[in-house]
Every structure is written in C-alpha cells, then in structure tokens.
Amino acid sequence: MITREQAEERVTIGFWIHLAAYLAVNVGLAALNYSRNPDNLWFLWVVGGWGIGIAAHAAAFFIPESRERMIERTTARAERREQRQSSHHDTTNMTDRMSQASR
Numbered sequence: 001m002i003t004r005e006q007a008e009e010r011v012t013i014g015f016w017i018h019l020a021a022y023l024a025v026n027v028g029l030a031a032l033n034y035s036r037n038p039d040n041l042w043f044l045w046v047v048g049g050w051g052i053g054i055a056a057h058a059a060a061f062f063i064p065e066s067r068e069r070m071i072e073r074t075t076a077r078a079e080r081r082e083q084r085q086s087s088h089h090d091t092t093n094m095t096d097r098m099s100q101a102s103r
Helices: 004-036 043-062 064-101
Strands: none
Touching (some): 004 064
C-alpha cells in the first residue's frame, strides 16, 4: 500500500523530471537550430508547444487543490496497480496448483 507521503513524493519528482526534460531537450534543440539553421528558429515551436504542457503541469503542481487531486490520483493508480499484480500473482499460483494436481 502506498502512503500519502510516497504519493506526494511521486507527484513532486514527476513535476521536476518533466521540467528538467523540457529544459534539457529545448536547450539541445536551440543549440542544434542555431548551429545548423540560425535564420529559421524552428525550435521555438517546440518550446511553445511543450511549454503549454509544462505550464499546465506547473499550475496543477503549485495550486493546492490541484496538487491534492494529483496526490489522490497517484494513490488510486498505485492501489489499482497493486490489485492487478496481486490478482496476477493469484492466477499464477492457481495455474501452478492446477498443473501439480494433474500430475
């Protein structure tokens, strides 16, 4: 079972990883664009498009009500994953028991 603190940590890490990836990729694209074709600044389309997603993620992360919903969704998602893994484990054990019974 995932604790609230673990869910909060996942939400926090998720936001900072998203932001770091945005910055790293766009700095690389800007360098590539300036080195190959400085007259056509196409990387700005990527910065703007992905920036909309980053802005939405930042708003959800920094607004307390939205952050709480993100934590609740993370907790629910982890619980569903644990239930699926548990039911898969039960099915695997049932298959093993059936094969042993048929011997």
